[in-house]
Amino acid sequence: MSRRTGLHALTRSMHEKRVLTALRTGGAMSRAALAERVGLSRTTVSEITGDLLARGAIIVAETDAAVRVGSGRPAERLCLDPSSGQFLGVDFGHRRVQVAVADAAHEIIAGGVSRYADGTPWDERLEIAFALTERLARETGTHLGALQAVGIGVPGPYIGNQPGVPEISWNRRLAPKGIDTAFAERFGAAVIVDNNTRFAALAEAISHETAVSDLVYVRLSDGVGGGLVVAGRLVTGGRGFAGELGHVTADPNGTNCRCGKRGCLETVASTPAILRACRERGAAVGSLDDLAERVAGRDPAVEAVLRDVGATLGRVLGATAMVLNPDEVVIGGEIVHVAPVIVEQAAATLRFELFSIPASEPVVVRAGQLRDSDGAVGAIAALFHQSPLLAGYAEATTPAGSGPSHRRSTS
């Protein structure tokens, strides 16, 4: 496929989209039927479908010989490759990248993880993510040629391609600008990049049958992050930094935080901080597995630490809930599944903080449903629900200038 530029590429990309949409909604059909349905000439449709066939996005389903009455060469009927990967979700952590692929029916059809050392440069992380994506495609027979969109979660605020927005000096591990463009060019699809905790907030909001329109989400992990859904929309804030619950001061006299302040929520409620507090209370807890054992054994020192963490968390979440009046407050992260008492205590403290709100209007406080291993799913959820939950959200980055430079999967 030749590279095209400017308007031609845009037009072609729109035509492709129409053809793919027609096949997704209308099922298998001949090129003639397709041309009629999308309102393009047969020549244009043949050109487009030829390209899509070559890229593995669509396949020849059958010929119409069986149902054909007249004479002449039987017409081929085209359809989407049922194994076509339509949506890609990518979740970058500090030490691993997860990838999930969802099909046109929004089912997750493939997923995997690749690990890397903490501090691995971002260009290497991208290559690792590309390789993982292509390996998954190979193993599952998924064709990446028909990707509609890529959602990418990154740790920390993502400053995207906004001009003039500086890096954050104390957080050197932040994703750099340009990740969106790199993916858009690699896979020829629209890309949305945002903080992975924000995507998780959205995924939690839509995890019910009816989406929750006002939700506060906090995730306890290596750090503490958060995300807000207000009136059915993800909140970015004036400059894109909304949701930074981890750096709300929980105790002005607390321990030093990597951000420069003291006693931020992160210094109390991150997984490492909780494990450290357990050790300071004499419990030899080095990992979440150790913690799980102590919780099962009802270690009183560990229980006290976890209740303190829950109470501190409940106060910070309570102040946030007092201001935002959410329907739900969701506490995510692996540790809340290991130590559910954190959520129980946070809920109790938070309910007292909301004392002035009528008791008949209780906020739901619950553990997150998504596990840490579901990060890529959260990114895909953001794609599925781009409308209306992402209405007004930053525009997705689409492949730049030249036409999509598709990499053929090697299957």
Added chain:
Amino acid sequence: MSRRTGLHALTRSMHEKRVLTALRTGGAMSRAALAERVGLSRTTVSEITGDLLARGAIIVAETDAAVRVGSGRPAERLCLDPSSGQFLGVDFGHRRVQVAVADAAHEIIAGGVSRYADGTPWDERLEIAFALTERLARETGTHLGALQAVGIGVPGPYIGNQPGVPEISWNRRLAPKGIDTAFAERFGAAVIVDNNTRFAALAEAISHETAVSDLVYVRLSDGVGGGLVVAGRLVTGGRGFAGELGHVTADPNGTNCRCGKRGCLETVASTPAILRACRERGAAVGSLDDLAERVAGRDPAVEAVLRDVGATLGRVLGATAMVLNPDEVVIGGEIVHVAPVIVEQAAATLRFELFSIPASEPVVVRAGQLRDSDGAVGAIAALFHQSPLLAGYAEATTPAGSGPSHRRSTS
């Protein structure tokens, strides 16, 4: 004017609106020109304009005798009464109601205040507001017949006409349900009712040439209230209680709050609390005027109290700003004009709380531009900016079932 029901009333009301809009945008014109412009029959237009003339919404500007070439009776040219009150803003406080009237050009053309005893029942307050409105109309020659909309600010959360939402037991002075209907029926206009602090937040957000899309507003008054604008919209929260900054716990070991908790921001930063703290430090301060004197005289005890208040306020606002990442934080209430050091100290503390946000992205912290006496203006601002700032906001209550039962102003 006879009372009409159902569809007929609705149709009539829509026709009226079209006629008024045509006159507002097109200036004076004859009934024939009007009929052509709004696409209604001359008979219908004559009926509608007859009604509007009787109600004082429109007037006869002139006849076209001067410009007329042919023969016959000169046609009357109609126009909006230039003194017509088009928008009504009402702000109920605990001890007074303010009313402001804005004309079609959004200029405030009349305003006034009536006082009542604290604890005055709401039905009496409504009658006082109606009487004030009609007196203002009389004094200024304003006709209330062409009111387009009424914005009403009330203290505390307004639970409106949502079924099943309970009263808040600790706050007996809350506005009861049905205020919207009462005004809609009295003036035959659409009505929006909400917490007056929320309206003030909106008014502050649009007080610049370019509206601020993310703003946190707190008002220090008899109590402490707040309002949020997120992504250009007023935030109501899941159940309508968003913005309750006054009952965020500022000091868990603080003094008792009327809500049942201890150390809510209101117990520290409300005007009575601040005056009380000054007295506890030996400064005989009984009123804002006394406070102004002490501030002018640089009383060190008073300065210390005000700085403590500012620091506490800054911590609470800092936590909120960390989560919401607003462009502006606005501190309103008469006291911040008397004691600007509160804002100065709050800004300093808040900036430290936001330490982890890049310093190149500073949030603006400022005193509110609207004075307490501008409450009704805030309610009107909400009407003017119903779109897009109120997009998705609760629907305005329109006059019920029967057609508008207009009260003629007695001018």
